[in-house]
Amino acid sequence: MIPRNVQITLVLLFLLVLVTGVYIVHLRRGTQENLRAAAEERTVAPPVNGELQTVKLTIAYDDDGVFRSRQATGVLPDEPESRAKAILGLLIGQYVSHPSPHPLGPGSAIKTVFLVNNRLAVLDLNEQFADEHRSGIMIEDFTLLSLIDTLAANFPQLEQVKFLVDGKERETLAGHADLKTIYSTAAAHRLVEQLQ
Amino acid sequence: MPVFSVVIDPAHGGKDPGARIAPKLLEKDLTLLLARKLRQELQARHIVATLLRESDADLSFDQRAVAVNLAHPSVFVTLHAEPSATIHIYTAASNSAAAPEPDKNSFLPWETAQTAFHGQSTTLATTTAMAIEKRELSAVIQPSFLEPLHSIAAPAIAIEVPANNRGFKVSADLIAGALADAIAIRKMSGAVQ
Numbered sequence: 387m388i389p390r391n392v393q394i395t396l397v398l399l400f401l402l403v404l405v406t407g408v409y410i411v412h413l414r415r416g417t418q419e420n421l422r423a424a425a426e427e428r429t430v431a432p433p434v435n436g437e438l439q440t441v442k443l444t445i446a447y448d449d450d451g452v453f454r455s456r457q458a459t460g461v462l463p464d465e466p467e468s469r470a471k472a473i474l475g476l477l478i479g480q481y482v483s484h485p486s487p488h489p490l491g492p493g494s495a496i497k498t499v500f501l502v503n504n505r506l507a508v509l510d511l512n513e514q515f516a517d518e519h520r521s522g523i524m525i526e527d528f529t530l531l532s533l534i535d536t537l538a539a540n541f542p543q544l545e546q547v548k549f550l551v552d553g554k555e556r557e558t559l560a561g562h563a564d565l566k567t568i569y570s571t572a573a574a575h576r577l578v579e580q581l582q
Numbered sequence: 583m584p585v586f587s588v589v590i591d592p593a594h595g596g597k598d599p600g601a602r603i604a605p606k607l608l609e610k611d612l613t614l615l616l617a618r619k620l621r622q623e624l625q626a627r628h629i630v631a632t633l634l635r636e637s638d639a640d641l642s643f644d645q646r647a648v649a650v651n652l653a654h655p656s657v658f659v660t661l662h663a664e665p666s667a668t669i670h671i672y673t674a675a676s677n678s679a680a681a682p683e684p685d686k687n688s689f690l691p692w693e694t695a696q697t698a699f700h701g702q703s704t705t706l707a708t709t710t711a712m713a714i715e716k717r718e719l720s721a722v723i724q725p726s727f728l729e730p731l732h733s734i735a736a737p738a739i740a741i742e743v744p745a746n747n748r749g750f751k752v753s754a755d756l757i758a759g760a761l762a763d764a765i766a767i768r769k770m771s772g773a774v775q
Binding site for chain 2: 451520521522523524526527530557558561562563564566567569570573576577580581
């Protein structure tokens with residue numbers, strides 16, 4: 387006859403093994419989901435070969451309430467729309483790194499850049515970009531100005547920029563900054579200059 | 583004779599909460615609180631003031647702009663709150679390449695309605711900043727792409743008051759008083775739209 391205290395211990399051990407097993411399965415599923423989500427966010431584009439090139443980035447610094455012009459290097463495609471997307475990718479890379487001068491939400495990215503006659507750029511932001519964006523007048527303005535001015539600095543013939551979110555129009559970025567309008571790159575640059 | 587009047591916009595409302603200041607503190611509630619205080623302060627100075635929303639109503643930016651432009655106010659103020667450190671006063675940023683001189687009496691694209699009032703809005707922002715400084719606080723004036731400022735056919739400013747999980751970081755009464763003083767100065771200068 388097994389003593390009662392040993393029986394209880396065995397039952398408790400069995401329960402512990404069961405709970406641990408369920409927890410491990412749960413963790414495994416979570417990790418797989420995260421890996422799949424991360425894979426989906428990765429840029430799907432052919433690898434780019436070539437020389438490192440220098441581009442200008444207009445970076446927003448929230449704490450100081452200013453913009454600063456910085457140079458960054460990368461291997462960039464020649465095709466203008468892919469090149470524009472890659473340049474904005476370098477800018478967003480600055481914002482999603484830690485510490486960040488102007489934090490953006492996780493998974494923020496530009497889905498596509500369309501160039502119309504090289505004068506109008508349509509930036510299609512992914513949903514996370516807008517959904518995870520912090521809400522605030524200056525914070526939202528800074529994001530738009532930084533994207534517009536970076537693009538204009540590297541595509542000098544560009545006159546206007548329009549924003550979409552996941553292919554659709556939205557009223558605002560996160561409750562404040564106007565996303566319905568078509569922005570003038572010259573007007574955006576005047577504002578950036580005032581805040582440099 | 584036209585009456586000097588003010589339209590106050592407690593920003594956000596309904597399904598648009600604005601900034602989430604704390605888990606249970608939303609920007610839309612703080613803006614309504616400040617708007618009511620501002621109306622009180624204006625009425626105490628014998629200035630007619632109306633609010634764009636009195637409750638947790640859902641209003642689009644176009645609905646707000648239409649309501650303001652139909653009311654032909656002498657001043658429009660939109661109120662915001664944010665977890666920041668500084669009081670900000672915003673005017674509509676120009677979004678045209680050459681910043682042309684507009685004609686107030688001609689037909690204009692909806693989103694350029696504010697252009698003709700840019701100078702008056704800047705003066706109002708400066709007067710408000712001075713009234714805030716008289717109360718030993720400071721404010722930064724900045725142009726912005728904030729909705730619905732571009733579509734407002736009246737002198738218009740936005741004010742963003744710092745907030746934290748306990749509410750406004752500075753006294754809402756002080757801010758409302760400073761804004762009301764600045765608007766009263768504008769009234770005394772004889773500015774009626």
